[in-house]
Amino acid sequence: MSAPPQPPRYPAPKSTIDPDQSRSWLRRALPIVLAHRRVLLTSLGLSLVGLLVQVQIPNVMRLGIDHALIARTDRLAGYVWWLAGLAVVSGFVNYLARRFLLRTAYEIEYDLRNIMYAHLIRMPYGFYDRVQTGELMSRSSSDIRAVQMYLAFGPSILVQCLIAVFAFALMLSIEPLLAVVAMATMPVIALLGVWMRRAIFPVSWLIQSRLAQVATVVDENINGVRIVKAFAGEQRQVTLLASAADRVRWAYRRDAYIRSRWSPTLENLPRLGLALVLLCGGWMVIEGSATVGAIVAFNSYVLMLQPPFRMLGMMIMMGQRAAASAQRIYEVLDTRSEIAEPADPVRTPILGEVEFAGVEFAYPDGTVALRGLDLRVSAGTTVAVVGRTGSGKSTLGRLLARYYDTTGGSVRVDGRDVREYALDSLREQVGIVPDEPFLFSVSIRDNIAFGRPDAELADVVAAARAAGADGFVRALPEGYDTVIGERGYTLSGGQRQRVAIARALLVNPPVLVLDDATSAVDVHVEQRIHAALRDLLRNRTTIIVAHRLSTIALADTVVLIEDGRVAAQGTHDELMAAEPRYRDVLATMQSADADEQVPA
Incomplete structure (x- = not known):
C-alpha cells in the first residue's frame, strides 16, 4: 500500500484578491x-x-x-x-x-x-x-x-x-x-x-x-x-x-x-x-x-x-x-490565461498517437508559424521534422504540450483534442527537451529529478547514463551533488543539453519531443547518446526537430516542413530520391554541420 500524500509544508493563503474589478x-x-x-x-x-x-x-x-x-x-x-x-x-x-x-x-x-x-x-x-x-x-x-x-x-x-x-x-x-x-x-x-x-x-x-x-x-x-x-x-x-x-x-x-x-x-x-x-x-x-x-x-x-x-x-x-x-x-x-483548463478535464494515460489537423498558429507578436499543417504520428514511432529556420518546426512541440493554443485547426492525442486534457496530466505525459535548456541553481541530481523529485539515485544515474551525462557528472568535484551556477552556466552547452535530456527521460513520458536537443553536443558524443536513445525511444512516440544529418538516423519517418505546412513525408531514402526541396535543406544542414567541425 502506498504511503498517504504528505500535506504541503507551506499552507496556501486563506483568502485571495476579490476578482470584482469594479470595486476600489x-x-x-x-x-x-x-x-x-x-x-x-x-x-x-x-x-x-x-x-x-x-x-x-x-x-x-x-x-x-x-x-x-x-x-x-x-x-x-x-x-x-x-x-x-x-x-x-x-x-x-x-x-x-x-x-x-x-x-x-x-x-x-x-x-x-x-x-x-x-x-x-x-x-x-x-x-x-x-x-x-x-x-x-x-x-x-x-x-x-x-x-x-x-x-x-x-x-x-x-x-x-x-x-x-x-x-x-x-x-x-x-x-x-x-x-x-x-x-x-x-x-x-x-x-x-x-x-x-x-x-x-x-x-x-x-x-x-x-x-x-x-x-x-x-x-x-x-x-x-x-x-x-x-x-x-x-x-x-x-x-x-x-x-x-x-x-x-x-x-x-x-x-x-x-x-x-x-x-x-x-x-x-x-x-x-x-x-x-x-x-x-x-x-x-x-x-x-x-x-x-x-x-x-x-x-x-x-x-x-x-x-x-x-x-x-x-x-x-x-x-x-x-x-x-x-x-x-x-x-x-486580472490578466486571464489564454490557456484555460477544461470544464471536465480528462486524466487518462496516453498511448501516444499524435495528430495535427489543419493547424494554424500565429505568435502573440503576429508572426505566423503554421498555415494549415496536417501531420499524423502513429503511437510508438519516431518522426524527424526538418525544415529551414522559421518554418514552424519547434512550434509543433509547443502546441502539443499546450504552451500555446492553435488559432485554427486542432492538435489531437489518442483522438482527443489536447484542450480536453487536464494541463498537468498532459504535460506530465508529453516531455519536451528544448534546444536551449534551463537548469536551476541546485545540484545536478535535483535538476535531473525535477519532474520526479522522489526518484532514487539509481534512476537518476540511469537517465544520465542514457543521455550521455554520467561520465562528465562523475568527474565533477561532488558528482551528482555538485551545485551548478545560475542557469547552469558552469556547464558547457552540450553538458546542459545532456542534463536536460536526462531530466526528460527520467519522467519517462509516452510522448517525447526533442527540439534540436543535441545541437551543442559534438558529433562523437552525439553518436553515443543516439546509441543509448535507440532502445529508449522504442515503443515511445518521439518527434525530433532535427538540424543535423546524424539526428535523422534515429527516425522511422522524416517530415519536411516548409512555409508552415508539411511539404513532404517519407523515409530518408525516399525523400532523397524524390524530393529536391529535402535535398536542398539537407545540403544546407550538412554545410552548417561541416562548418561546426572545422577548427578555428
Whole structure:
C-alpha cells in the first residue's frame, strides 16, 4: 500500500484578491486582511488599551500638581507611583500590540506573494512573450511591500489617531472652552490632508513604474552579462541604467517637493494649537477660571496630538503609493490565461498517437508559424521534422504540450483534442527537451529529478547514463551533488543539453519531443547518446526537430516542413530520391554541420 500524500509544508493563503474589478483597490484587498482579522484585531485592541492608559497620564499629572503641589491636600508620592505604573502598563501593552501587528504584516505579505506567484506560474508562454521579467519582479517585490505596509499599518495608524478623540473627551471634561481652542486647527489639517492625497497619487504611480524600468534594465544586464562583456558594452549599459535611475530620481524629487510643501504644515499646525492653549489658558489662570495643572495637562494633550497627525500625513502618502502599487499588481492578477483548463478535464494515460489537423498558429507578436499543417504520428514511432529556420518546426512541440493554443485547426492525442486534457496530466505525459535548456541553481541530481523529485539515485544515474551525462557528472568535484551556477552556466552547452535530456527521460513520458536537443553536443558524443536513445525511444512516440544529418538516423519517418505546412513525408531514402526541396535543406544542414567541425 502506498504511503498517504504528505500535506504541503507551506499552507496556501486563506483568502485571495476579490476578482470584482469594479470595486476600489482597498475593497478588493479586504478579503486578505479579514483572513487575519483575529491577530489584527488583537493588535488593534491592545493599541486601544495602550492609548486609554496613555491619555490618563496627563490627567494624573494635573491632579498631582493641583492637589499635591499647589493645594497640598494629597501626598505627591501617590501620584508618582500612579505615573510609574501607567508608564509600565502602557509600555508592555504597546510591546504586545506591536508584536501582533508585525505578525499580521508578514502574514499579509506572505499571502500577497503567494497569490502573485501562483498566478504567474499559471500564465502561458504568450504572457511572458509580452511582459518584461524586470517589470514582473518589481510588481512582485516593491509593489507588494507597499500594499502590505498600508494594509497592516494603516488600521494601526487610524487607531493611534483615536488618541485625539480620547484626549479631546478628557479636555472637555476638564475645561470645555480650552478644549475647543486646542482643537481649532484640526479642520484645517483635515482639508490639507485631502489636498496632499490628490497631489501625491500620480507621483506615486510614476515612482513605482520607473522603479520597474530600473529593475528591468538590471535583470536584463545580469542575465545577459556574457553578451555585454563579449561586445564590451559595459559603459553603454551603465549609461542606460543611469538614464533609468535619473528618471526615478526625478520622480522621487517631485515626491519630496510635495512632501516638503505639505508635511511641515500638517505637523506644525498642532503646535499652533499649543500656542493658543498657552495664550487662552494663561489668561484663564490669571482670571481664576482654570488651574495650573489643567494648563500642564492641556499642553501634554496638545503634544500628544502631534504624532498622530504626523502619522496621518505618512498614512496619506503610504495610501497613495499603495493605491498605485495595487493597481499595478491587479493589472497582472486580472490578466486571464489564454490557456484555460477544461470544464471536465480528462486524466487518462496516453498511448501516444499524435495528430495535427489543419493547424494554424500565429505568435502573440503576429508572426505566423503554421498555415494549415496536417501531420499524423502513429503511437510508438519516431518522426524527424526538418525544415529551414522559421518554418514552424519547434512550434509543433509547443502546441502539443499546450504552451500555446492553435488559432485554427486542432492538435489531437489518442483522438482527443489536447484542450480536453487536464494541463498537468498532459504535460506530465508529453516531455519536451528544448534546444536551449534551463537548469536551476541546485545540484545536478535535483535538476535531473525535477519532474520526479522522489526518484532514487539509481534512476537518476540511469537517465544520465542514457543521455550521455554520467561520465562528465562523475568527474565533477561532488558528482551528482555538485551545485551548478545560475542557469547552469558552469556547464558547457552540450553538458546542459545532456542534463536536460536526462531530466526528460527520467519522467519517462509516452510522448517525447526533442527540439534540436543535441545541437551543442559534438558529433562523437552525439553518436553515443543516439546509441543509448535507440532502445529508449522504442515503443515511445518521439518527434525530433532535427538540424543535423546524424539526428535523422534515429527516425522511422522524416517530415519536411516548409512555409508552415508539411511539404513532404517519407523515409530518408525516399525523400532523397524524390524530393529536391529535402535535398536542398539537407545540403544546407550538412554545410552548417561541416562548418561546426572545422577548427578555428
